[in-house]
Amino acid sequence: MAEPVPAFVTMVPATNRPAPAPVRKTADDWLKEVAFKGAAEDGTNSTLLLLAGTKLYKLEMNQPTPVETINGSCQMRLLNVSENWATVEVNGEAAYLRLR
16 A cells, blocks of 8 residues: 655646747857857858867868857858858858958
């Protein structure tokens, strides 16, 4: 026979609510965690240098690069570089990064 529940234990009613979905960071959120350090505009050989924490990352055109920030890791890919802006894809979502 099961022992009765002690009086100091509060019974919690069961709920059918699903657990909240994890908050998904946008590409703009990820780009706020890196600092622009340099760029070279050379057509399909363009590059972008980004500092995340203490590590410097070199993004090359259309080459996926894993980037580790202080709040997690993501995949970045350089899509385009101009004089003032770069288009960077972060986890499949494109965003603009102001260079100057």
